[in-house]
Amino acid sequence: MSSSTETSLLSKKGISVTPIRLLVLKTFLKNSQAFSLKDLEEKLFFSERSTIFRTLQLFEKKGILHEIISSDGIKSYALCSDSEHENHNDQHAHLKCRKCNSVFCVSLDIEHFFSASNDYQVDDVQIFINGICKACNSVA
Ligand SMILES: [Zn+2]
Ligand SMILES: [Zn+2]
Ligand SMILES: [Zn+2]
DSSP states (O other): OOHHHHHHHHHHTTOOOOHHHHHHHHHHHHOSEEEEHHHHHHHSTTSOHHHHHHHHHHHHHTTSEEEEEOTTSOEEEEEOTTTTSTTOOOOOEEEEETTTOOEEEEOOOHHHHHHHOTTSOOOOOOEEEEEOOHHHHTOO
């Protein structure tokens, strides 16, 4: 990812470019996992907690990141796979790895669940999986 990728994504969303916004976005683009405010605080140790928090809220509002609440109640954020589109959906599952403690987006056929559940009106689906991630699972 070149820095122009981040800059153009921000400007496409009408977000003015600041060093911290670039840094946060770069962190998400470089890693496939989700990050909590605490994770980012530890990773970007030159930044203020409140500035990082505001950046995460802005990115979520603009459809760059989506929020994940893990089974232990910790809130984290992950990159939207379709952030180019304003009205994309983030209906997929999330997995928390018990070895590296990271949270990942997992694609799952949730559309099927929607169509199968005729007895309910489904507004939102949150599926949280506890297990072992791809990287940790491939280490013998
Ligand atoms: Zn999204
Ligand atoms: Zn793992
Ligand atoms: Zn996700």
